[in-house]
Amino acid sequence: MKAPQPIDRFEIRLSGLGGQGLITLGRLLGSALALGHGYYVTQTQSYGPEARGGSSRADVVVSSRPISYPKTENLDLLVALSPEACNSYYRLLKRTGILLVDTTLVKHAPTNVYLGLPFTQMAKEQIGNPMTINTMVMGAVTHLLPFADPKVMRKSLEANLPAKIREVNAKAFALGLKQAQRNFGDAGGIWAAAEENGAHSEDDIIV
Amino acid sequence: MAVQRKKRKRRELFALGNEAVAEGALLAGCSFYAGYPITPSTEIMEVMANRLPLIEDGVFIQMEDEIASMGAAIGASLAGRKAMTATSGPGFALMQEHIGYACMVEAPLVVVNVMRGGPSTGLPTSPAQADVQMARWGTHGDHPIIVLSASNVQECLEMTVTAFNFAEKYRTPVILLLDEVTAHTREKITVPDPDEVEILSRVEPTVPPEWFKPYADTARGVPAMAPIGSGYRTHVTGLTHDVMGYPTQRPDEVKDAMLRLFRKIDQYYGDIQMADEYMMDDAEVAVVAYGSVARSAHLAVEQARERGAKAGLLTLKTLFPFPRPAVEKLTHRCHTVVVPEMNMGQMSREVKRVNNGRTKVRTINRVDGQIITPSEILKAIL
Structure with missing residues (x-):
């Protein structure tokens, strides 16, 4: 394991609908960053009392120092897989943060500065299993996290899944990663652009 | 002289607070779990259901409700087991009568309450800390009780071990109060090697069976405890009892029994109060x-x-x-x-x-x- 890069509270929210596997995604992502990379990670979740449907979200905080508050307040990365989630949580995104949406479902993002891939469509058509949407998103998120090593992420993903569904999810992960690399460009460049964009927007109102 | 050192077997996990509670319980020697599932405590029960059948003499029972779960845990404790149950607010309300019984018969056991929004069914998936005074005063009658809490996942493991140790050391039910956030946060934890952890167990009688007084006072105020069926006298009742375990109404005996219940906790405040x-x-x-x-x-x-x-x-x-x-x-x-x-x-x-x-x-x-x-x-x- 390489020594972890210094990061101070990198906050990720994975949001969408119940049934999209967001809490599983949070667990897989958190496990890969904590056990695979050696970061401090907290993963929390919020869901309704319904068995299915409704909104669902998982929060992941990554840091190279011990984490006190386990939930998120200022998001560095918001993943929104439903229009409702996108609209509710967009306001929590930092000025320099990045929004990643599922363009199959989110037709009107609340900003024109965002990244998107048609995850639902890709899962259905290219993988043949809509339930792989979460591992596909994990592939794309892996590309966006400058401190995540794709090899370590994939290994951790495979280690955490039962044999029956391992192969199809590994395929989805690879596709998500590849499409993100092709469409979004280099991760360093994306964050530099977000930083630039944030610097030009209006000042935060300090409460 | 070279000392051969055994390599410590530590395990790193990315686990929920609830899963860490179960790991802590198993580490502390818990071999009996009776419960009834309820959000947000269910994962404790799930892990115990998976793991207890794999250990020697491990017993896991899903009971018909929380009243019966506490009853089963008390029974197991009196029979010599380290026992645990876990629940949330509505179930914790049902357990109160039996928590008092456990205080009275001095049955060491651990009750985990993962607090969710209330009153009543309330907010099953949302956090609250509203059972704090209930944990202290929920059961009737004057009684001392130990209530612990944990704020992160590693602490969930450690405080569960501490809860078992206190239960065994002071022969009392110990309540571990968590909230939904702590219980449902995943973090990296280290499960220590069993050799690294201090594990306490109840003191068993050393006198011959015919000399044994099951509720005799000691310097610590904690009577020696013989498991049911070990050949020592057993008499268990929720009625206020004398040193032999039989019901009594004699003011002097009642006073001694009650004051001892308080004294066994009071005189160890320094050990118990942690901040x-x-x-x-x-x-x-x-x-x-x-x-x-x-x-x-x-x-x-x-x-x-x-x-x-x-x-x-x-x-x-x-x-x-x-x-x-x-x-x-x-x-x-x-x-x-x-x-x-x-x-x-x-x-x-x-x-x-x-x-x-x-x-x-x-x-x-x-x-x-x-x-x-x-x-x-x-x-x-x-």
């Missing part, structure tokens, strides 16, 4: 918090320090017996004490009682099913 200090050395504003809110408070204190405010944090790990010395000390030194909690002021009343009007006590209360955020606490500090 962590952070940045308290020169603090002028102190936050007193417990459970997941202590983590929000930790960040708030860090942020306040960055802005030049002399803030500190006292995290209560033991809720009852209330850690009076630790709180009293800071009411002498700080001009303000802030008590954030996810209820309408159950712990702040204890702080105010100890404070006795000495310094300003500010409360932050939230009952909307959301955790108190660092920025809310920061506002109260500044």
Whole structure:
């Protein structure tokens, strides 16, 4: 394991609908960053009392120092897989943060500065299993996290899944990663652009 | 001389608070679990259901309700097992009668209550800290009880081990109060090698069976405990009993029995009352918090320090017996004490009682099913 890069509270929210596997995604992502990379990670979740449907979200905080508050307040990365989630949580995104949406479902993002891939469509058509949407998103998120090593992420993903569904999810992960690399460009460049964009927007109102 | 050192077998896991509780219980030697599943405590039961059948003599039972779960745990404890059950508010309400019974017959066991929004069915998937006074006073009759809490996942494991140790050492039910956030947060934890952990077990009688008095007083106030069926006299009743375990109404015997129940806890306050200090050395504003809110408070204190405010944090790990010395000390030194909690002021009343009007006590209360955020606490500090 390489020594972890210094990061101070990198906050990720994975949001969408119940049934999209967001809490599983949070667990897989958190496990890969904590056990695979050696970061401090907290993963929390919020869901309704319904068995299915409704909104669902998982929060992941990554840091190279011990984490006190386990939930998120200022998001560095918001993943929104439903229009409702996108609209509710967009306001929590930092000025320099990045929004990643599922363009199959989110037709009107609340900003024109965002990244998107048609995850639902890709899962259905290219993988043949809509339930792989979460591992596909994990592939794309892996590309966006400058401190995540794709090899370590994939290994951790495979280690955490039962044999029956391992192969199809590994395929989805690879596709998500590849499409993100092709469409979004280099991760360093994306964050530099977000930083630039944030610097030009209006000042935060300090409460 | 070279000493052969055994390699320690530690395990790293990315686990939920609930899963860490189960790991802690197994580490402490728990071999009996009876329960009835309820959100947000269910994962404790799931892990125990998976793991107990794999250990020697491990018993897992899903009971018909929480009343029966407590009954089964008491029975197992009296038969010599380290027993546990876990639940949430509605189930904890059902357990109260039997918690009193466990206090009376001095059955060591651990009850985990993962607090969710209430009253009644309330908010099954949202956090609260509203069962604090219930954990202390929920069962009827005057009784001492130990109530512990944990604020992160590693602490869930450690405090579960501590809960078992206290239960065994003091022959008493111990309540571990978690909240939904702590129980449903995943973090990296290290499960220590069993050899690294101090595990206590109840003291068994050393006298011949015919000399044995099951409730005889000792210096510690804790009678030796013989498992049912071991050849020693057993008589168990919820009625106030004499040293032989038989019901009595003689005022002198009743008084001795009751005062011993209190004394066995009272005289070890120093051992039982646990609290962590952070940045308290020169603090002028102190936050007193417990459970997941202590983590929000930790960040708030860090942020306040960055802005030049002399803030500190006292995290209560033991809720009852209330850690009076630790709180009293800071009411002498700080001009303000802030008590954030996810209820309408159950712990702040204890702080105010100890404070006795000495310094300003500010409360932050939230009952909307959301955790108190660092920025809310920061506002109260500044």
